Amino acid sequence: xxxxxxxxxxxxxxxxxxxxxxxxxxxxxxxxxxxxxxxxxxxxxxxxxxxxxxxxxxxxxxxxxxxxxxxxxxxxxxxxxxxxxxxxxxxxxxxxxxxxxxxxxxxxxxxxxxxxxxxxxxxxxxxxxxxxxxxxxxxxxxxxxxxxxxxxxxxxxxxxxxxxxxxxxxxxxxxxxxxxxxxxxxxxxxxxxxxxxxxxxxxxxxxxxxxxxxxxxx
Amino acid sequence: xxxxxxxxxxxxxxxxxxxxxxxxxxxxxxxxxxxxxxxxxxxxxxxxxxxxxxxxxxxxxxxxxxxxxxxxxxxxxxxxxxxx
Ligand SMILES: [Zn+2]
Numbered sequence: 001x002x003x004x005x006x007x008x009x010x011x012x013x014x015x016x017x018x019x020x021x022x023x024x025x026x027x028x029x030x031x032x033x034x035x036x037x038x039x040x041x042x043x044x045x046x047x048x049x050x051x052x053x054x055x056x057x058x059x060x061x062x063x064x065x066x067x068x069x070x071x072x073x074x075x076x077x078x079x080x081x082x083x084x085x086x087x088x089x090x091x092x093x094x095x096x097x098x099x100x101x102x103x104x105x106x107x108x109x110x111x112x113x114x115x116x117x118x119x120x121x122x123x124x125x126x127x128x129x130x131x132x133x134x135x136x137x138x139x140x141x142x143x144x145x146x147x148x149x150x151x152x153x154x155x156x157x158x159x160x161x162x163x164x165x166x167x168x169x170x171x172x173x174x175x176x177x178x179x180x181x182x183x184x185x186x187x188x189x190x191x192x193x194x195x196x197x198x199x200x201x202x203x204x205x206x207x208x209x210x211x212x213x214x215x216x217x218x
Numbered sequence: 219x220x221x222x223x224x225x226x227x228x229x230x231x232x233x234x235x236x237x238x239x240x241x242x243x244x245x246x247x248x249x250x251x252x253x254x255x256x257x258x259x260x261x262x263x264x265x266x267x268x269x270x271x272x273x274x275x276x277x278x279x280x281x282x283x284x285x286x287x288x289x290x291x292x293x294x295x296x297x298x299x300x301x302x
Pocket of ligand 1: 222
């Protein structure tokens with residue numbers, strides 16, 4: 001879990017060099033620094049805010065903030081973790097400003113001590129990633145993420161969507177590793193509970209039609 | 219230790235992340251070998267996690283990147299980063 005993926009060290013060296021260059025006046029290099037992460041920043045904002053226009057605004061604000069505060073970035077965290085922490089802060093500020101009332105009702109304290117019971121099936125037919133080319137499957141996933149309490153959603157976005165490690169997720173959210181694990185576990189089971197039955201219905205490989213079409217040739 | 223289904227569900231996330239103690243992991247695997255329900259819970263949870271990591275779940279708005287870099291250009295040309 002704590003070992004860096006291959007290439008991570010090289011990427012970090014490249015980023016350190018870019019940051020030094022930007023801070024010494026080559027400002028336009030900020031474009032290159034940010035390019036690999038703009039998708040991640042947008043996803044993080046969108047998953048939290050659930051609104052494309054707001055998410056784009058927050059993503060832009062977060063990236064501008066990262067530029068202005070670049071000198072305060074310390075090399076002890078990864079740049080991406082630092083950037084996502086800024087994004088989460090911007091998104092939370094936006095949520096608090098607009099949706100204080102509904103945010104309270106979505107608080108995960110409702111699930112604090114409760115156990116989540118997964119959907120109980122007796123078999124599972126694998127959905128390949130091509131399933132996501134179907135609008136129906138994508139919107140089921142988006143809806144299930146949107147329905148999670150916000151504190152669970154944050155953890156699942158960083159860990160499972162943006163594939164940060166548990167440690168990086170804890171760092172970006174400013175919470176303990178054990179709290180990340182608890183929330184992640186409940187969030188994953190809630191997603192399974194919501195999605196497994198729906199995906200099973202939505203995803204039916206169209207094999208039968210192929211067989212029928214082929215029959216006359218035999 | 220003989221685990222029931224509830225015990226296994228409580229360990230699903232750590233099982234998937236490979237962070238269970240070897241002993242507990244072996245107990246979970248022993249249960250999975252004969253329990254269809256827990257096997258399906260595991261398979262579906264793992265499948266959903268894999269799909270979740272796919273960029274296609276949320277697509278970027280058209281021209282998101284162009285708008286972002288245009289806005290950056292305006293700021294970069296007029297402002298230096300704050301000094302530490
Ligand atoms: Zn079982």
